[in-house]
Amino acid sequence: MTAIETRIAAGLERAFAEKGFAEPNVEALRDAAGVSLRTLYKYAPSRDAMIRTALEHRHRRYIAHMFDDLPEATDLALSAIVERIADWMKQKAAHGCLFHAAVAAAPHDRDLRALLQRHKSEVARRAAEATGLAERETDLMLIIEGLTQSWPLLGDAAVESARRLGLGLRSAA
Known part of the structure; x- marks a missing residue:
């Protein structure tokens, strides 16, 4: 650009x-x-x-x-991702996900829905690659989305829950 x-x-x-x-x-x-x-x-x-x-x-x-610049160690990457989401939400998205807000404002706009899907899919794919949990991409997406969607209501409690879920996912893998 x-x-x-x-x-x-x-x-x-x-x-x-x-x-x-x-x-x-x-x-x-x-x-x-x-x-x-x-x-x-x-x-x-x-x-x-x-x-x-x-x-x-x-x-x-x-x-x-x-x-x-995520940690190369996959066991540290998931914790870093959760912390980075918390940081993003605190600094840039206190009202929630801008992509979801755009789709909510124009629910029949297929291009916006496709953009939302591409964004969320790329985040989940990259998180799965970074954490070594490729087979758990959907689980990671749910943790990430749960954190971003619940942040406006729960704040740091959502972060703590995402950390626990991440640890549980890591130990189950």
């Missing part, structure tokens, strides 16, 4: 994360992106494209946050 594309994507992501998908109008999105309306439409020619641009940016940032 070019610097301008990154700036637009980051601004759009921030606007949707803070205000949801219904509230910000195009002018607010333009202001968040820090560009002219013409430039915004050049890189994201519709509101749907703006949402997808924001979510693609979010996906790249989340993947980097979760999986860059």
Whole structure:
């Protein structure tokens, strides 16, 4: 991505994360992106494209946050992943998953559903690879999703539960 594309994507992501998908109008999105309306439409020619641009940016940032420089020891990787999810939720997603929020705002949008599926599948696959639990990818997805979805209600209690479930999964494997 070019610097301008990154700036637009980051601004759009921030606007949707803070205000949801219904509230910000195009002018607010333009202001968040820090560009002219013409430039915004050049890189994201519709509101749907703006949402997808924001979510693609979010996906790249989340993947980097979760999986860059994980411990090589698979027994330490799962604990690190849980801690990184907790950190992400505290700092960037106190209201829950932005991908689920996007689909909730447009439940019949097949492209958004596909983006949600791709994001969640990649997270689960990478977690399974990093932890050496390839045969338990679905179990890992449930732990990760359980943590991200319950964080707004349970906070640190959700993190503790995810840690226990991770230890149980590791010992069962």
